[in-house]
Amino acid sequence: MAVDQNLKIELGKQGIFVTTIEELYNWGRRSSVWPMQFGLACCAIEMIATTMARYDLARFGAEVFRPSPRQADLMIVSGTVTKKMAPQVVRLYNQMAEPRYVIAMGACAISGGPFKQGYNVLKGIDRYIPVDVHIPGCPPRPEALIQAFMTLQKKIDGQPLTGEGRPRHLDAEAQGEFPVPEQGEHDLEPTSNKGVWPVPITIR
Amino acid sequence: MTVVENKAERAEGWNRPQVIEPDGEGELLEVAMGPHHPSTHGVFRMDVALDGERVVRLKPVFGYLHRNHEKIAEGASYLASMPYTDRLDYFCSLTNNWAYALAVEKLVGQVVPERAEYIRVILAELTRVQNHASSIGFLIQEMGASGTPLMYAFKEREKILDLFESLTGSRMMCNYMRFGGCRVDVSASWLDATRKVVAGLPAFVDEFEALLSSNEILMARCQGVGILRPELAINAGVSGPMLRGSGVNYDVRKVDHYGIYDRFKFRIPLGDHGDIYDRYMVRILEMRESIKIIEQALRDLPAGPIMDTRAKLRGFRPKPGEAYGRIEAPKGELGFYLISDGGLNPYRYRVRPPSLINLTILEDMCLGHNVADVVLIFGSVDIVLGEVDR
């Protein structure tokens, strides 16, 4: 049941706080997103810079970088994912507890970026795991990462607890494990997870 | 210099890691540290065999960030590789630019105008200061001081990055140098801002040292740990602060006289014991020397063009031949080896990565120490994965 915004303000003036479980729950979730301490390449340095004094990610409740995937809510894929590293990234993602989110930081994590022609470079981490926020840039500035955070917080805020669009941990049917690619003789096998990443249609 | 070698000592296998026998009690424990490990500076893996706490074997595993830089560069024109060099050692894009520009300039016999040389020196030394500050910050972070020294380092780094950004347009990936000069000229206001930042640097180093140098924990954990003998350091191709921490007086700035380094007065700090503490101290002292160089360069900066007018930018085709150019990057000797077949693209493009080669003797330094020291020894090498794996 939604509370009328004006009524809420009026009640607030009287010292009465009215909210819904959903709002309270999501407020708690979005204000303590703990990222995983996990750097891949150059973008990781900007990620570190974001947590430092000038940009101060602590303002968003996200300064607690956890080294263990079990304690983390958010994976920031900060840098180039190579084919040698991709299985490990998927495995780490599988080890994170729900609810979990992914930010693909930088051109490399989105699509392979400047190194797209490379034989050992994965052309975007979204081939294997679902990504919530993409931030372009090479590297994205710390402000861009903060913007990604705020976008993610908005997304969390907007997730209902029941029905369509509820977060995966409240959906018993949702997929929890994502298949880890194998390193084959020439390439990763399979080259993408078709369930997560259907080959987009190119319109020419 | 305490070196060089007594030939009789050079028995077969003197430069191999020693073999440590387990004490026979219990089993060996195999630990894979990395590729996701909070203190491996990215995606590096060490397969360590432990006898209790003691390391008896350590095999580094590379390639988790192998981005095929060399292959891509062989399919691109000479200039198009310049932005890729930024992404090698992503802390020090400007020195990478310089090393590459220097190699190409050697290949074609290109001269660089005075003013550009001074600007290069200023930028390279600023890069060195911020690299050493951050690498010390990471080292202390690995020791367990979560955050504080790193915050100090990054506070200063941000000021230097602001200078880079206002000059080149990017904080980290500067893509600034060209064959025969630099891309844009520095303005008077930029120079003023730089003077201001540089004037604040000595105080920063003092503060950093007051915080760290005589810290009991730092001394207890660093002194006598991870010793690298000078003969082995030379034989293993170790360079940069690692080599000088072992007491070998070898700095490419002094040896090759590239750029205009012989116009400046600066000294080369050397360690005596070759342990982590010496490497830390060498880095601190190098920051002080770099500040001196920047001050001199700012004082003497001449007017003039920043780009040689005869430099060719479009249709750049060097004559067939090859060249190896190297500079003293903050991590060590960074070299580029180019073979030209007269075409638009280099036939062979090779980066000599100091970070990778400095890791050759990681096992030797770690053997016999506790597993907690491995992280510190590794941190003291000061590597960046983008350069290790390329």
Added chain:
Amino acid sequence: MKTVEEIKAAIEAAVPGAGVEFVSNPSASAQHSLRIAPQSAVAVAKFLRDDADLAFDFLSNVTGVDWPDKEIAEKVKVMRWVTKTVDGPDGQKVDQPVEETVEETRKRIESGCLEVVYHLYSVGKKHGPLVLRMRTVNRTDQVDLPSLTPVWRSAELQEREVFDLYGVVFGGHPDLRRLLMWDGFKDHPMRRDYVEPDDFEYEPTPHDEVLKRAQERENREQRTEGPRDRGLAAG
């Protein structure tokens, strides 16, 4: 530092039968190099390191270079017998073979090789670089070279890298495994004839090479599975 020619003479004096060859470098850098024969490479390396004057104690850089097989087209003059009608002795026309020179283009395959280049410096004497190179016999089955790791430790990781990316097998290397690619990987990706895996399934703005590849992939897929299922798979 001695000139490269002097070093060559010194090597030949110290290591009999070293088989050193001078390779000149026409570019502005003028870093000439010495090509050494693989069988005497370790002896030459030891001499360069231990000689008091040369003292090349610092091996800075090890590079692999691929020289693929080259097809050389050359014009050759050949003599040929051709039948021509000439005036016979008794006034008749007769066919008679005559010799004639014609130009013919012949294709010759020059067998390629893999080359390894070493850059040496001296820390003690502060000179360098000295460039050494070695060549394998071909690119397919005779790709062995002696490892210089026992002489200079810094070759250890770099030779592993050359083995990984070019496929040069270094005899006497203490730990010759792939360095950068994973262990099960089969190719040597830095070779010029390496074919990259086709994993450009999608490119928002394909052009040139990529467009060609995308087109080929599409044709292939249509041939094998019929029209591609373009609906979104259940996610």
